[in-house]
Amino acid sequence: MDRAWDELATAEGIARRATWDTTGKILGDDAAVVPDPGAPLTICADALVEGIHFDLRYWTPTQIGSKAVTVNISDLAAMAAQPLWVLSTIAAPKHFDVDRLLEGIEAGAARYGARLIGGDLTRAETVVISVTAIGSQLLPPLRRSGALPDDTVFVTGPLGLASVALERLSGAMIVDERTRLALLDPSARLNEGFAASRAGASAAIDISDGFALDLHRLANASGVGFEISHLPVAEGATRRDALGGGEDYELLFTAPDPSRVAEEFAKLGIKPPLMVGTVLADPEQRALEGEPLDPIGYRH
Amino acid sequence: MDRAWDELATAEGIARRATWDTTGKILGDDAAVVPDPGAPLTICADALVEGIHFDLRYWTPTQIGSKAVTVNISDLAAMAAQPLWVLSTIAAPKHFDVDRLLEGIEAGAARYGARLIGGDLTRAETVVISVTAIGSQLLPPLRRSGALPDDTVFVTGPLGLASVALERLSGAMIVDERTRLALLDPSARLNEGFAASRAGASAAIDISDGFALDLHRLANASGVGFEISHLPVAEGATRRDALGGGEDYELLFTAPDPSRVAEEFAKLGIKPPLMVGTVLADPEQRALEGEPLDPIGYRH
The missing domain is CATH 3.90.650.10 (PurM-like C-terminal domain)
Known part of the structure; x- marks a missing residue:
């Protein structure tokens, strides 16, 4: 694990894994720059916490990463937004396989047409994965408050x-x-x-x-x-x-x-x-x- | 603390605190919808972890919230991006004063002209605050890779x-x-x-x-x-x-x-x-x- 940890031990580590090279995308900097999507943005953030949302006895790090993305994409889906970008901060103990977790996050994002563009890695006693998903609202957004009688x-x-x-x-x-x-x-x-x-x-x-x-x-x-x-x-x-x-x-x-x-x-x-x-x-x-x-x- | 926790115990709780009511903004839904900023977006995410980045013996929850925003705005500043929106996921023990933390996040965002538009709250044994900051890249972005001899x-x-x-x-x-x-x-x-x-x-x-x-x-x-x-x-x-x-x-x-x-x-x-x-x-x-x-x- 030490190798993975050292390679990933900075925000750059996560950003470097992002493979997207569309013009306008800046990798390995203090922040990622992405092109204007030309539509309203739909944005959400959710965290998965060890012991609350997952148990390391029967979850692989890859599954945790993928699910951390999926729970956010599900929120975009409930708004009818097209996923574009994902960021993730990871707090984890040194022995945790962050490399597999990142693979899961990347695979989870790719599954919905989105890309990992940045994030942060830090040590902690338990694993906490936070994901922000950003989408483009090309279709009329679905709200919770619009239901009408007889629907x-x-x-x-x-x-x-x-x-x-x-x-x-x-x-x-x-x-x-x-x-x-x-x-x-x-x-x-x-x-x-x-x-x-x-x-x-x-x-x-x-x-x-x-x-x-x-x-x-x-x-x-x-x-x-x-x-x-x-x-x-x-x-x-x-x-x-x-x-x-x-x-x-x-x-x-x-x-x-x-x-x-x-x-x-x-x-x-x-x-x-x-x-x-x-x-x-x-x-x-x-x-x-x-x-x-x-x-x-x-x-x- | 129970009152605060109960009021805030869902993603809606955080979103509801966001006071912004510009047309196009949707609160209390699965995700926030914000207007197209009409410029490239600059995005970063950083987490603060109890015991690594702060110690509850000498940090107030308000200071932690404000600093969690500031460390992200600092990354936008290093790119010359104008902060627009902030999201935060919070993992914390039940006794932790999440209400004060959110006040700190909101105040931190307001200080730089940004707004809290969403997030998530969940229980955990230690406090982990993750913030995503989204800005508008109106000026030429500053990268790490552009320094030239004699500068x-x-x-x-x-x-x-x-x-x-x-x-x-x-x-x-x-x-x-x-x-x-x-x-x-x-x-x-x-x-x-x-x-x-x-x-x-x-x-x-x-x-x-x-x-x-x-x-x-x-x-x-x-x-x-x-x-x-x-x-x-x-x-x-x-x-x-x-x-x-x-x-x-x-x-x-x-x-x-x-x-x-x-x-x-x-x-x-x-x-x-x-x-x-x-x-x-x-x-x-x-x-x-x-x-x-x-x-x-x-x-x-």
Whole structure:
């Protein structure tokens, strides 16, 4: 590890790994200079902390790096923004394999068309990875606050598998590959965000903290209620996993016209989203299959 | 602290504190949307880690927040970029006063004309603050690699006081206010970066890791040597503090025309920089007052 650490022990170390050489890009300086994207910018930052978001017993550094990028790209996806650049600061003990972590960050960024352009590396007793993702807002941004009565509620895929993986891995139980990767290597629903925006979606949020909690957040921001008629539970997961397990990086969105939604998803050749319910005018009405639904979920 | 923690325990918590309401800005969503700045962007990220960069025995959370911003703005200053936006992820134990930290971040950003637009808060055993700063590159960017033979080497102020403060505070010794604040509340040399760029500076770097180390970095990037005829030691500091103490957020820059430099600094009403030496064509020649100068400094 010493070699990797020494090579990477300055901000330049991270910047030097950035392979992008488009005109205007400056590497190895105090900061990176990138060309004017010519559109509004969409920007978010999220950190992953050892012992809170990941456990080094069953995560590889590469997976941690890739996921640190994915959780941020998922936020851009929920806005329908095109990822451009990623920066990362890394705090880690000397024995930690920073080189693999950076490979994961680079691979994670490349997967969504973005590039690592800078960052910082420093020592710490536990691993803390912070990623900032910057995107270009070419499509109308999806907000949390736009849901209107009678809109249909969509979710981009079945939920709960990441939660099953977390329970099983932390209990040292056997877990199949598909379930394990739902937690360790999720995908951000970038194309789904684009399709939702093109389909005139009225609001969106990523379901990283749990379906119930994030649905309530969207409803709070929009001042509406909802009736969920169908909870999309992943095969192998329980209703509780799907409702409040968290770590599912699917998108939840609302849209007035389901046929336009089907059309735009088909155009991008991606799986159609699941229709799970309806937006209600009364913000007090928040139900799942006729029963009141509490905002259970994962608060770090 | 519980109240503060609960209020701030989501990314929305940080975003909600951002007071900016310029059209186009979206708060409390998965990501912030800001208007196209219409110029190249300059971006950097740096983290401050408890026990490495600060000690909670003599730092207030407000000072930590402000300094986390300043160290990033200093990198933008070294590029002659205008700060626009700041994001911060915060990992901290539950008892830590995150509210004061955020006040420090906001105040630090406001000091340089930037705004906090997003971030993330999570628990961790030690405090790790990561800040990303995004600026607009309206002036020609200052790189590390542009220094040319016969350029004059400038430093924006005397060095070593932060190092004195660190030694005294960590030894529980008495330290006067001016010395203490050199470490706890440094200023980024933003106007100095602008003036250097306007004066046709050929290269620049911020001296955060120590004069000697950062001077070598600039010389390495430019493929040149140097002869330093005058080491600018702050009153109360030793030559060793000034050479390799680190944490001095002054700028070091090179420029071909000292009279243009004097003129541009005067126009902005800021103290003229100190002429400390000359750039040499031979990259092997690296001397301080006739003696070889090693790249001593602070590597985190």
